[in-house]
Amino acid sequence: MDLEAQIQLLIDNAPRDGITPNLISAISPALRAIAQKLRYSQYYILQSSEGNWVVTTLSNRTNPGLEKRVVYAFPTIQDVSLISTAGLDPQMLTKIVPATHILFQLVALEPVDSIVFLETPGQTTHTFEVRRSELEKLVQQRLRKMRSPKHIPPDIA
Numbered sequence: 001m002d003l004e005a006q007i008q009l010l011i012d013n014a015p016r017d018g019i020t021p022n023l024i025s026a027i028s029p030a031l032r033a034i035a036q037k038l039r040y041s042q043y044y045i046l047q048s049s050e051g052n053w054v055v056t057t058l059s060n061r062t063n064p065g066l067e068k069r070v071v072y073a074f075p076t077i078q079d080v081s082l083i084s085t086a087g088l089d090p091q092m093l094t095k096i097v098p099a100t101h102i103l104f105q106l107v108a109l110e111p112v113d114s115i116v117f118l119e120t121p122g123q124t125t126h127t128f129e130v131r132r133s134e135l136e137k138l139v140q141q142r143l144r145k146m147r148s149p150k151h152i153p154p155d156i157a
Helices: 003-013 020-035 077-083 099-108 132-147
Strands: 042-048 056-059 067-074 092-098 114-118 127-131
Touching: 003 020, 003 099, 020 099, 020 132, 042 077, 042 099, 067 077, 067 099, 077 092, 077 114, 092 099, 099 114, 099 132, 127 132
Parallel strands: 067 114
Antiparallel strands: 042 067, 042 092, 056 067, 114 127
């Protein structure tokens, strides 16, 4: 599925609250810009049987007190076993998720610091990390542009 179709699917599946579809449209350039840097258009995400994404806490080797919480995104279903034994747990499921949807979810995943995309099947050395804080900055920039005065139609009155 190409990126435009992924964005449209996000919009189509958004709550019809008069706000969310417009917000997704507004931030779609940020989602698209990051997704274009990824090697694949969709990735496998490890989930609990309740549908929650599996979060892994990583410790800094030189400073063990420094931790970050990540979700791994795998290029193939076989790659899940490279990182996690959780993939062998019958309570765990793998779900294929479009790249833009993963990025959109990252904005809402409060306890998660990053999504780590594995980019080469069979290897853990080639990754692309998307930090939640960086994605939030891009999203905020897009929302500010959406609210800027130049987007107000001249015939609004």
